[in-house]
Amino acid sequence: CWDVVVMPILEGPRVVGLVASSRDITEQAMLEQQEREQAEAQKRFVSDAAHELRTPLAAIQGNLDVIFRYPHIEESEKKEILQDVQNSAARLSRLVHDMLQLARGRTGVKSDEEVLLHEVALSAWRDAQRISGSKHHFELGLLEPIELYGDTDRLKQLTLILLENAVKYTPKGGTIRLQLEEQGGTAQLRVQDSGIGIAPENQHHIFERFFRVDRTRVDSRDPGGSGLGLPIAKWIVEAHHGTLEVESALGQGSTFVVRLPLQECSVDP
C-alpha cells in the first residue's frame, strides 16, 4: 500500500517537470494497528486486574467490619475471621507480585547465562516435593544433561510453576513425573501429572491472564492461584524462543511440554 506525492518543478511560472515521492504506508498502518492492540490489551489487563484485586479486598473489609461491629464474639470465631483476613492479604500480595512481573515484560530477562537445565529442573523438582509434603508420588524420568544460554532464575521459575500446578491439581496419592531430554536440537521438558485434567474447550484458555477453570477454588479459606502462573510460564518460554503446549484428558491428568531451541536460545532484547 503506497502513499504517492507528486510535486511540480517550476521555472518561473512554467512547469518544467514533476517529482514524485512515494512511501509504503502498509508498515505504518501495521504499526498503528499494533499500537491500538497494545493499548486495548493494556486496558483489558488493568480492568481484569482491578476485578481480581477487588475480591480479596472485599473479603478483608467484610471480615474486619464483623470484628469491629461485634467485639464480643467468641475468641475461636475471631481467630477464624482473622485467619481469613490473613489468607486474603496473602492472596492480594501474590496477585500484585505476579501482576508486576507480567507488566515488566521481558526487561530484565538475562540472555547470556550458561544454564545447566538439568540442575535447574532438579532443584525445582526438590522444591515441588517439599510443597507437596509427601502427598504425591514423584517420578523422575530421563534427565539428560543439557546446557543452554538463557536466564537460570526464570527457567527455574518456569519449571516450578508447572510442577506446582501439577501438585495443586492432582489429588492426594497421584503421580507427578518430570522428564528432560534433547530431541533434534531442542531441549524438551515434560511435566506430567495424573490429576484432574483440563477439558478440551479450556485447554487454550489456560494460558490467558486470570483464567482459572474452577474459580470457586478461590475463596478466603483457599487462596488458590492467581491465574497468572501459566501466562508467566508462557512469556518465560517465549523469551527463550521456545514453545509451551499442553496435552490433557479430563479426569486422567495433564502433560505440559516445554521446548527450547538449543542453538539460538538467547533471550529477546
Ligand code: ADP
Ligand atoms: P493458577 O494460579 O490458577 O494455578 P495458572 O495460570 O497457573 O493459574 O493456571 C490456570 C488454570 O489452568 C488453573 O486455574 C487450572 O484451572 C488450570 N491448570 C493449570 N495447570 C493444571 C494442571 N496441571 N492440571 C489441571 N489444571 C491445570
